[in-house]
Amino acid sequence: MKDIIEILNEVNPxxxxxxxxxxxxxxxxxxxxxxxLISMLNMKFDIDISVTDLVPENFESxxxxxxxxxxxx
Amino acid sequence: xxYTSLQxxxxxxxxxxxxxxxxxxxxxxxxxxxNLVCYYLMSGWLLLFVVLASLFSYFGAKLIEKRKxxxxxxxxxxxxxVLGFLLVLKYNNFISSLLNxxxxxxxxxxxxxxxxxxVGISYYTLEMISYLADVYLKKIKPENNFFKLxxxxxxxxxxxxxxxxxxxxxxxxxxxxxxFNYESFRKAWVLIGVGFIKKLVIADRxxxxxxxxxxxxxxxxxxxxxIIFYTIQIYFDFSGCIDIVSGVSELFGIxxxxxxxxxxxxxxIEEFWRRWHITLGLWLKEYVxxxxxxxxTNMKLNKKMRNAKYKHLxxxxxxxxxxxxxxxxxGLWHGPTLKYVLYGxxxxxxxxxxxxxxxxxxxxxxxxxxxxxxxSWKLFRIIRTTFIVCIGMLIFxxxxxxxxxxxxxxxxxxxSVKFFELGINIKEFVPLLVMIFAMFFISLAKELKIxxxxxxxxxxxxxxxxxxWVIIFSVIIFGVYGRGYDAASFxxxxx
Numbered sequence: 040m041k042d043i044i045e046i047l048n049e050v051n052p053x054x055x056x057x058x059x060x061x062x063x064x065x066x067x068x069x070x071x072x073x074x075x076l077i078s079m080l081n082m083k084f085d086i087d088i089s090v091t092d093l094v095p096e097n098f099e100s101x102x103x104x105x106x107x108x109x110x111x112x
Numbered sequence: 113x114x115y116t117s118l119q120x121x122x123x124x125x126x127x128x129x130x131x132x133x134x135x136x137x138x139x140x141x142x143x144x145x146x147n148l149v150c151y152y153l154m155s156g157w158l159l160l161f162v163v164l165a166s167l168f169s170y171f172g173a174k175l176i177e178k179r180k181x182x183x184x185x186x187x188x189x190x191x192x193x194v195l196g197f198l199l200v201l202k203y204n205n206f207i208s209s210l211l212n213x214x215x216x217x218x219x220x221x222x223x224x225x226x227x228x229x230x231v232g233i234s235y236y237t238l239e240m241i242s243y244l245a246d247v248y249l250k251k252i253k254p255e256n257n258f259f260k261l262x263x264x265x266x267x268x269x270x271x272x273x274x275x276x277x278x279x280x281x282x283x284x285x286x287x288x289x290x291x292f293n294y295e296s297f298r299k300a301w302v303l304i305g306v307g308f309i310k311k312l313v314i315a316d317r318x319x320x321x322x323x324x325x326x327x328x329x330x331x332x333x334x335x336x337x338x339i340i341f342y343t344i345q346i347y348f349d350f351s352g353c354i355d356i357v358s359g360v361s362e363l364f365g366i367x368x369x370x371x372x373x374x375x376x377x378x379x380x381i382e383e384f385w386r387r388w389h390i391t392l393g394l395w396l397k398e399y400v401x402x403x404x405x406x407x408x409t410n411m412k413l414n415k416k417m418r419n420a421k422y423k424h425l426x427x428x429x430x431x432x433x434x435x436x437x438x439x440x441x442x443g444l445w446h447g448p449t450l451k452y453v454l455y456g457x458x459x460x461x462x463x464x465x466x467x468x469x470x471x472x473x474x475x476x477x478x479x480x481x482x483x484x485x486x487x488s489w490k491l492f493r494i495i496r497t498t499f500i501v502c503i504g505m506l507i508f509x510x511x512x513x514x515x516x517x518x519x520x521x522x523x524x525x526x527x528s529v530k531f532f533e534l535g536i537n538i539k540e541f542v543p544l545l546v547m548i549f550a551m552f553f554i555s556l557a558k559e560l561k562i563x564x565x566x567x568x569x570x571x572x573x574x575x576x577x578x579x580x581w582v583i584i585f586s587v588i589i590f591g592v593y594g595r596g597y598d599a600a601s602f603x604x605x606x607x
Contacts (some may be wrong), residue, residue, distance in 0.1 A: 070397055071431050071467075074405040078414045078430055090403050091249050 042083060050076045052094060055098065056101045063095040073102050080104070086111040113153040113354050115313055123150060124360055136289035140263055141225065142547070143286065143364070147266035150264040154272065160231035168193040168238040168576055173247040173254035187248040194240040201227045202234070203383045206448035215282060234445060239265060240396055241278045245399055252280045260287065267366075269357035273350070276391040277370040282368070290365025298576075299565045303359030305583035306554070309547060310352030312591030317544050319343040320535030320592065326509065332527035334534070335519060338537065343498075343505045344548065347375070350389070374555045379493035381462055381500060392445070396438045404434035424471065432464055441462075455507045463499060543590045 049055045050073050054062075062068045068076065071092060076098070077088045097107045113119045127146040131139055140606050142517075151159045160340045172190025176183045199207065204454050208222040215221060243261070246252045263286060264279055319340040324330075325338040351372045358368045369391050378384035385393050405412060417426030443456020466473075482489060501521075510516035532538055568579060 067538060070401060074402070074434070075427055076429055078411060081411060082415060088404055089405065091404055093406070094251075 040101060040103055042078045043080075046076065046079045046083060047101060047104075049093075050079065062100060066067050068098060082099050082109060084108050084112060113150070115353060115360075116308065121154070123153070124363065128363055133294050140260070140287050141289065143267070144259055144263040147263060147268045150268035151266050151271060152398070155231035159170070160331065161201075161230040161233070162236060162266060163219065163262065163278065165197050165237070165240060166265050167258070168370060169243055169265075170255070170258045170261050172244055176244070176247050177254050187244060189308070190244050194237060194244070198233055198237045198239070199228075199423060201229055203448045206348050206444075206450075227444050228473060230275070235274050235276055236265050236271065236517060238276050238392075238445075239279070241277075241314050242395060242399060242538070246278070246280055249332075255283070256281070265321045266359075269366075270368055273353045274389075274391055275354060275369045276395050277369055282366075285366045293365070295374075295569060296362060296365070299569060300362035301370070302568065302580070302583070303355050303362065304579070305359075305587065306551075307352045307355030307357075307359060308587045308591070310348040310582065311348035312352075312587055312593070313547050314544065314551065315345045315347075315349035315352055315591075317540060318348070322509075324535040328529075329524040330527045330529050330530075330534075331522035333523060333547045334527065334529065334531060335523045337531065338534075339502050339506050339519075342509050343502045346505055348551070354465060358500070374559050375556070376498055376501075377494060378497050379490060381459060381466065384497055385459070392442070396442060400441055401434050401438050406435050428464075430469055431467065435460060449509070451512055455504065458504055458507055496570065498560060540590075543586075548588065550552070563569040 044056045047054070051068060054067055056062075059065075059067065063073075073093075080086065081088055088107070088111065092107060092111070097103055113123070123146075130429045131142050132144075134142055148159065151162065158386070166191060170188060172193065175186045176190070179186055204222075205224050205226070207472045208224055212221055243252075247254050260283070261279070264277070264283055267282070268285065269275075270277060283603040286470070289558050322338055322342045322345055325334065332337075352472075361368045371390050373390060375384050375388035378387055410430065411435065414430045417429055439456040439460035440453060442459075443453040446455065477484060503516075506519060507513060507516045510519060532541070536544065554564050557567075568576060571579075
């Protein structure tokens with residue numbers, strides 16, 4: 040979880056990622072941010088996030104992102 | 113038959129009557145018949161093209177699900193089978209002009225041919241691609257009933273000019289059972305009325321000035337109002353059409369996707385394109401930007417840059433590569449010529465410069481101690497964005513890029529023509545200005561999250577009816593009507 044929050048802060052700093060539950064719905068993560076985030080997650084965890092994983096639910100919170108990463112590991 | 117014609121209004125009223133008297137579960141079938149009749153009235157037997165393409169997308173989607181081992185191949189074949197109509201009918205000359213110089217080497221040549229386009233081909237082709245892609249990406253199950261799919265593709269309010277819809281969203285609206293609601297009905301008519309004002313009172317009136325100015329080849333300072341009027345014309349023409357069709361759709365209880373969100377309040381180009389032709393932007397984001405961004409090529413490119421520790425540059429390239437395709441297709445979608453491609457790339461270039469120099473610009477703002485939260489700064493950004501958009505519109509209006517540059521250069525060349533000699537006299541200019549301001553205040557209210565139509569519904573009967581009559585008489589008295597009282601065609605309908 041710590042790693043994911045670190046990456047999120049690098050992509051878009053200044054957000055309370057531990058508690059924010061609607062990163063996509065509230066427009067905190069833009070499409071540019073999501074692409075940067077995916078590229079960093081792919082490299083960090085050696086996974087391959089594909090277009091099929093690109094649904095808002097997978098990126099709404101740090102918890103949801105961790106769940107996606109765990110699934111693809 | 114145009115959306116602003118009397119025939120269309122009669123068609124809608126008759127269809128509404130039949131729609132609401134048949135049992136709820138048969139209503140979508142009435143819509144299908146209405147769609148086919150409407151399409152035939154607009155495009156004649158070119159209707160067969162949309163039916164054929166619908167069949168390809170229907171069977172393609174079914175096969176993608178059935179033949180799991182060959183789903184990728186089937187997806188690509190289906191994609192090109194629906195795209196083929198658009199490529200052959202609309203882009204054949206553009207493709208020929210690119211290929212002929214190479215083919216000429218081996219004494220081959222693709223002849224130039226101009227075809228009559230089926231109405232809305234650029235719109236429904238994108239909808240077919242999104243349907244196939246959604247089935248391929250397992251976002252939706254393929255539709256079992258071909259006629260339901262055909263009802264969606266040919267849905268008459270959106271077939272000519274969008275909004276570009278997705279089957280997964282609009283099917284829920286079309287095929288759910290709707291009951292007649294008088295309040296929603298009134299609100300829908302208000303939206304239609306506003307659409308008519310935008311189109312007939314504002315867009316077509318500005319169009320007179322614009323046509324006279326550019327066709328007669330005028331120069332001088334009046335170029336500036338001509339460019340501004342053209343920007344106003346395009347916006348009110350397109351958003352007016354969307355208001356009319358959204359209102360018509362609401363009469364049937366079906367809500368269409370939002371296509372404009374007060375674009376001229378945007379503080380940046382990115383924001384402008386999130387608010388202007390929203391459904392095209394979303395389509396390009398979902399079916400071009402993300403797939404190219406997450407492609408192996410882009411990811412590898414990014415990995416190399418990151419490993420080389422060029423962090424900002426790697427972030428830049430990560431979006432620059434897919435955005436090139438987004439803007440290339442955005443331009444090309446508008447028209448099959450190099451000018452439209454350059455129109456798309458104009459925005460691409462500006463956006464890329466914005467991203468590349470973002471850290472530098474942020475530093476300058478910090479050094480100059482500019483308060484970015486104040487109204488004056490936001491207003492400056494809005495004016496700057498509008499200026500960039502106006503230049504973009506000039507490229508859009510000109511025959512070639514060189515023409516656009518010449519128009520700008522000719523601002524210095526004085527011309528004897530006066531403002532009121534270009535198709536709008538003072539008596540017409542005043543109501544035009546009043547209506548533009550009225551629309552500005554409606555947009556401002558929306559920007560402040562006020563639901564204008566809901567507020568109107570809350571008013572007393574007398575006030576409401578005064579507003580209804582003002583709308584009706586504004587269209588009748590101040591609207592621009594050509595020969596036989598037929599309004600000018602919608603600009604975006606040409607795509």
